[in-house]
Amino acid sequence: MGELSKGISVGCLNNRVYARVVGRGTFQNSQPLRQFAQEKIDQGQEEFIIDLGPCQGMDSTFLGVLAGIGLRLRQNGPTASIHIVNITPRNMDLLQTLGLDRLFLINADAPALPANADYHPLPDTDITQLKQPLDKEETADLMIEAHDNLVRVDPRNTPKFKELARFLREAVERRHPNGEQKK
Amino acid sequence: MKDFRIDQESRGAVQIIRLAGSLDMYSFPRLESHLNALFQQGRYSLVLDCRDLDYIGSAGLGALIGFAKQAREHNGDLRLLNVPERIYKIIELLGFTKVLKVHQTEDDAVASFQVK
Numbered sequence: 454m455g456e457l458s459k460g461i462s463v464g465c466l467n468n469r470v471y472a473r474v475v476g477r478g479t480f481q482n483s484q485p486l487r488q489f490a491q492e493k494i495d496q497g498q499e500e501f502i503i504d505l506g507p508c509q510g511m512d513s514t515f516l517g518v519l520a521g522i523g524l525r526l527r528q529n530g531p532t533a534s535i536h537i538v539n540i541t542p543r544n545m546d547l548l549q550t551l552g553l554d555r556l557f558l559i560n561a562d563a564p565a566l567p568a569n570a571d572y573h574p575l576p577d578t579d580i581t582q583l584k585q586p587l588d589k590e591e592t593a594d595l596m597i598e599a600h601d602n603l604v605r606v607d608p609r610n611t612p613k614f615k616e617l618a619r620f621l622r623e624a625v626e627r628r629h630p631n632g633e634q635k636k
Numbered sequence: 637m638k639d640f641r642i643d644q645e646s647r648g649a650v651q652i653i654r655l656a657g658s659l660d661m662y663s664f665p666r667l668e669s670h671l672n673a674l675f676q677q678g679r680y681s682l683v684l685d686c687r688d689l690d691y692i693g694s695a696g697l698g699a700l701i702g703f704a705k706q707a708r709e710h711n712g713d714l715r716l717l718n719v720p721e722r723i724y725k726i727i728e729l730l731g732f733t734k735v736l737k738v739h740q741t742e743d744d745a746v747a748s749f750q751v752k
């Protein structure tokens with residue numbers, strides 16, 4: 454992966470899944486990563502390597518999506534893992550603040566990002582120039598799930614996100630008062 | 637990425653809090669401390685001037701709702717001013733414009749506290 458295009462690039466090689474985040478990871482580009490990771494986990498992939506070296510910062514939704522990937526991998530047994538590599542001190546601080554350093558393997562003998570993995574950018578993950586407007590309901594659902602993940606990883610996160618979680622749940626409730634799902 | 641900065645000035649009973657840089661999970665605790673300190677001083681009429689803000693995270697916005705609620709319980713409010721378009725789009729997408737009042741000018745924002 455020579456060129457660092459902004460956004461999230463992914464690739465697979467030798468049963469490992471690679472992802473690199475350039476710029477910010479936020480709720481605006483979390484959904485494509487979540488979907489990609491789900492597909493790969495469903496296909497049986499057990500090892501994810503996430504390069505946060507060029508990542509300028511992450512919001513709680515993005516971190517919650519990473520946590521969701523970690524939680525799903527953990528369900529698949531002890532050999533499944535998510536490695537975080539090249540993390541900056543600032544981003545490390547964020548992971549530690551949310552207790553995610555206990556879920557991920559951080560810079561721990563992670564395989565180097567191979568240049569010959571078939572990298573490609575995930576579409577519309579450069580948040581500085583998103584092409585498609587985000588869907589309100591999908592975004593709310595994603596954020597609720599992501600923050601639930603953060604609380605599952607570390608219950609001490611509950612008070613940090615209680616206002617956001619309450620607001621989002623109330624908004625979903627208003628849209629679907631009888632609990633029916635979006636079609 | 638610009639460093640996060642907080643400046644404050646008073647206009648009567650209204651506190652104008654000018655934010656600059658990125659308001660993310662890393663910098664939000666500073667704003668949180670600042671707002672808590674104002675509440676402890678009994679100052680509940682607050683305007684956040686976002687003109688020089690280049691980013692705001694989702695959790696930070698959520699927490700602002702909590703501060704606005706606290707302020708309203710004491711007959712005040714927390715209102716937003718000069719919200720850049722890219723940030724306004726986020727606020728609107730997430731539905732926060734329903735609970736956080738947004739003003740275009742400082743005079744409007746300050747005057748809105750006198751009209752209840």
